[in-house]
Amino acid sequence: MFFLLVNIPANAKWSQNGVTIAGGNGYGGATYQLSGPRGFFVDDDQTVVIADRSNNSIMQWKNGDTTNGQVVAGGNGEGNGLNQLNGPRNVVIDKETDSLIICDARNRRVVRWSRRSGTTQGEILIRDIRCYGLAMDELRNLYVSAIGKHEVRRYQLGEKNGTLVAGGNGKGDGLNQLSGPTYLFVDRDHSVYVSDNNNHRVMKWVEGATEGIVVAGGQRAGDALTQLENPNGLFVDMLGTLYVADSWNHRVLRWTQGDKKQGTVIEGGNGQGAGTNQLIYPVGLSFDRHGNLYVVDGGNERVQRFSIE
Numbered sequence: 001m002f003f004l005l006v007n008i009p010a011n012a013k014w015s016q017n018g019v020t021i022a023g024g025n026g027y028g029g030a031t032y033q034l035s036g037p038r039g040f041f042v043d044d045d046q047t048v049v050i051a052d053r054s055n056n057s058i059m060q061w062k063n064g065d066t067t068n069g070q071v072v073a074g075g076n077g078e079g080n081g082l083n084q085l086n087g088p089r090n091v092v093i094d095k096e097t098d099s100l101i102i103c104d105a106r107n108r109r110v111v112r113w114s115r116r117s118g119t120t121q122g123e124i125l126i127r128d129i130r131c132y133g134l135a136m137d138e139l140r141n142l143y144v145s146a147i148g149k150h151e152v153r154r155y156q157l158g159e160k161n162g163t164l165v166a167g168g169n170g171k172g173d174g175l176n177q178l179s180g181p182t183y184l185f186v187d188r189d190h191s192v193y194v195s196d197n198n199n200h201r202v203m204k205w206v207e208g209a210t211e212g213i214v215v216a217g218g219q220r221a222g223d224a225l226t227q228l229e230n231p232n233g234l235f236v237d238m239l240g241t242l243y244v245a246d247s248w249n250h251r252v253l254r255w256t257q258g259d260k261k262q263g264t265v266i267e268g269g270n271g272q273g274a275g276t277n278q279l280i281y282p283v284g285l286s287f288d289r290h291g292n293l294y295v296v297d298g299g300n301e302r303v304q305r306f307s308i309e
Contacts, residue, residue, distance in 0.1 A: 005188070008237045008291045008308070010256060014266060017276035018295070018304030022048055022061040022069055027301050029055050031068040034301045039090030039103070039134065039183065039233070040284045042294055048303055049100065050284075050296065051088040058091050058100055058113070061303070073100055073113040073122060080107045082121035090134045090183075092142075094157075101142060103131040110134070110144060126155065126162075133184035133195070143192060145181040152181060152192055152205070166192050166205040166212060173199045175211040183245075183284070185234040193242065195231045202231055202244055202255075216244055216255045216263060223249045225262040233285030233296065245282040245295065252282060252295060267295065267306055274300050 023034035035054035042048055046063035049072065057075035061068075074085030087106035093115075094101055100113045102122070108130055113122040130148035137143070142155045143165065150171045153162035167178035179198035186192055190207040193215070201218035205211075217228035233245035240257040243266070250272050253263035268279035280299025287293055291308040 006235075006237050006287045006289060006291060008239070008241065008287070010239055010241065012291065013309045014293050014306040015309060016267070016306075018267070018297075018306045019066075019276075020302045021063075021066050021294075021305045022050060022059070022303040024300065024302035027054075031070065034059065034069075034303075037296045037298060037301065037303065038088070038283050040286065040294070040296055040303065041091055041093050042286045042288050043093060044289065046288050046292075048294065049091055049093065050303065051091045051102065053087050053089060053105075056085045056087065058085070058088060058102060072115065073102060073119075078106075082111075082123070085111075089132050092134050092136050094136065094140065096140060101125065101134060101136070103134050103144070105131060110142075125157065126160065132182045135184040135186045135192070137186045137190055138188070143184050143186055145184055145194065147180055147182065150178045150181060152178075152184060152194055154192075165207070166194050166203065171198075175213070178203065178212075182231075183233050185236050187236050187240075193234050193236055195234055195244070197230050197232065200228045200230065202228070202234065202242065216242055216253070221248070225253075225264070228253070232283045235285055235287055237287070243285060243287075243293075245285040247281050247283060247298070250279045250281065250299075252279070252285060252293070267293065272299065276304075279304070 038051045040050040058073035059069040060072045089105040090103040110126040111122040132147040133145035135143040151167035155162040182197045183195040192205045200221045202216040203212035204215045221229040229248035235243040242255040251268035255263040283298040284296030293306040
């Protein structure tokens, strides 16, 4: 996620019925479809940019046009050319250069594509990394989760090796370890929140810390309110409230600062299905500046927007 300040009231509620703003027309490669959508970014004008994994592309869906998206990176078949992507997992927008930064997962690289018209290829920023999650802070430091090395590193743009900020002590469930870290969020204090997917927990690593703090889950896999099962997308608002896409429980949970023991279901949790109040394997999660909630509903090949009430 990009550094974004969203002020959401502690007792906020959202519509229980989502509106499909991208995809939702089955699995496929047409401009009105998504295939295996993963991480995404909501821009200031509510434009949504999505890593469309199985189509090897980044798709942009403009606010108000829920019929068709447009390819803004990749889309030239599976491959490792500079004009291609292979299984992209995540994307953020670098406002300073008006470019997309993409985890090009199966090519084991992080690439940057300009958003300016006429761009036909990207440039490689980081090589030989089995990346998954991306985040950027207000200083334009880039944070990348390396799912194979069970660690998160911070990079100044142009830097090749980065600085370890979470994990890096082998695969495990110790407080200084991660197991399959996926999505990331960085707050204004530069604390890094990590979806520690295989450990069914969310970890917070304060800047400079050598171990993390469990801020959600960590009670083995399960569907109790104290548990998560393969968590993915994350967001933290200005009050420090944590929002988590609890993928295998088909729901979105809110964990408030004062209650680290259990979360509250705010969307989904109504069984697997394609109904407007249902989710199947939600993965990406974000908010716009107004506090509306966006969820990449992976199993339904769509992005849902839930309006704040």
